[in-house]
Amino acid sequence: MAEDNKPQGSQGPTDAEKKAAEEKAKAESDAKAKAEAEAKAKAEEDAKNNAGSDSKGVKMTYIGQFNGLSTKHGMFKKDVTVVMPKKIADELKKTNPGEFKFA
């Protein structure tokens, strides 16, 4: 029987179990630290992209001939104003000249 394999009178986890728990805790704390660092880097990146505008980004409206424009940054419906990070707004301004109105 499985229980027979356990040392009689054993109280609490064995050494192997203790080690595994420690490793697990360490991995969790590492992952947490990594996620925090990534979030911080992303926030910094976003702040950099939005430099020169307000914190919300750039207001832009698609005014081209189509009912909308689907880009890798998402879909812009005609005459609907959206707020985009400055970097994306600049990119779309460059690739689609005259198709967006910036506020």
Place this chain on the structure above:
Amino acid sequence: MPVANTLKYTPMGVGFYDEMQKIAKGMDADRDNFFTKALTYDGSSSGADFIPEKWAANIIRQIYEKAVHRQLFNTYVMSAIKENIPKFTSRMSGSYQSASITSTDPANQLGLSSPTTGEREIELKTLYINLMVDNKFLVYNASPQIEEKLMDDLVEAIAETELTAIINGDDSTTHQDSDVTVASDARKAFKGLRKLATATAVDASGGAYGIDDFNKQLRYLGRYARGKYDQCVLFVSPAGAEDMRQWTQLQTMEKYGPNAVVVKGEVGKVQNVTVIETDLVRDDLNASGVNGATTTLNVFTVAILCNAKMQYMGVPKYADRTLKIRKWDDPRFDRKQLIALEDFGFQTEFTESICIAKNITSA
């Protein structure tokens, strides 16, 4: 002899061209026939000598065979220069009868399922080919090969003239493409697919044409494509076709099966949508899908997806204005002029039935 106004056949479909060929070959004695009239304008000399009569009919048949739009799009027979194609702009929708059967309250009448209607104007424009041939050249090179070559060229030219106007046309005061400036350019005859499109466009972000771009186009065609993929057609440039050949989703012709219908220029099907490769879809457009003034930015192409059954080609009802080939012998200059002329129009029923993917690299 006056031109017969009653048509034996409407000028559309392969039957039309078959019939035309039969008559030209003398296999049909019905002289009042529409097509006889079309081919024997001004007596019996149309296309004679220079192009034997049976070949004149061949030309017209081959235009059908070489013109993908004639095989795919709808034909609208017109008796006036301008006509309006009626359409429903909203769908009828059914309702539920909720009132009690004994109710006599006027408010409980069955409500009307009023669909809204609209119309699109289609106008016939005159397209032509004017081919000048030196008499001397004709006499010393009067072999069937030369004539056949000229015939092929003429057919190709007429088919291409129609298709380039359908794809690139724009009759605005300033053409959408900055390099189309000559007043007689066929691309100024009417607005074509690229100009008319209003379905949400797909921006390929300067990359290759990908299956995800195509799938987005299908989505944005909305109800004009759903359940009707077999009616849809995708026009791509050679650069676009190059990208598509790498798609695992592209179904090439050997996989179609025995009952497939293959049209001119077809390179395959994706999701049952016919793919047409033609260099009339320009490879020198800018990221916005037009040929811009800054030529260094014209390094992109477009892919045009449309529902072919929503696109209308206007053809004249009167035989006198359908495709005619006339010859003019001018001894003063020792030459012959061969003029092929027809009235032709194009319009879309719904601009939302055309979707463009632009900003596709053609480098």
